[in-house]
Amino acid sequence: MSPLPNTRVVPADWSRHxxxxxxxxxxxxxxxYDPTTETTGWDDATESRTLERGLPVYADACRIQALVDVRTEVQADEEVGRRRYLVQLLFDAPPLEKGWVLVPYGCTNDPQLEGAELVIDDIQLGTERFTRDIACTHKLT
Incomplete structure (x- = not known):
């Protein structure tokens, strides 16, 4: 409830502003990228799998911050490291889904992050937000 009649404590366009x-x-x-739009193939010259991701559902600015230290787990008798990241996207980013793949580029402060494949595992919602926040996991090799 607002302290004054016909006013709001937080204006309706607070987040967008x-x-x-x-x-x-x-x-x-x-x-x-939405993985359901990916196509795979085979390159005879390099004898390796190829991947065409399709058009990105988002291609714009972001802020990426590590959330926790590397966590390791054993998979098929091999230790695999994972790190979680908070990724902030522009306020009006399109709807996203868990399992989609985020690929950073233009990371002038940490260029070693460029090209990493981060998988979206949480889309954070809120009634007031200035960015679209998502949590992603990076499987380290």
């Missing part, structure tokens, strides 16, 4: 300021902290870019 502040979204531009939050976007100013996004120093990287990323593409997000």
């Amino acid at each position: 502040h979204a531009r300021a939050a976007a100013g902290g996004m120093n990287g870019r990323c593409r997000i």
Whole structure:
């Protein structure tokens, strides 16, 4: 309830109004792909699998921050490391789904992050937000 009649404590466009300021902290870019649009093939010259991802559902600014230290687990008698990241996208990013793949680029502060495949495992929702926040996992090799 507002302290004054006909007023709101938080204006209806509060998030959208502040979204531009939050976007100013996004120093990287990323593409997000829906894996159901991928096609695979085989390259005889390199004797390796090929992957065509299809068109990205998002290709714009982002901010990527590690959430936790590397966690290791054993898979098929081999240790595999994983790291979780918070990724902030522009306020008006399209609807996303768990399992989609995010590929960073234009990461001038940490270029070794470029090309990593981060898998979306949580889409964070809220009534007030300045960015679209998602959590992703990177399987380290």
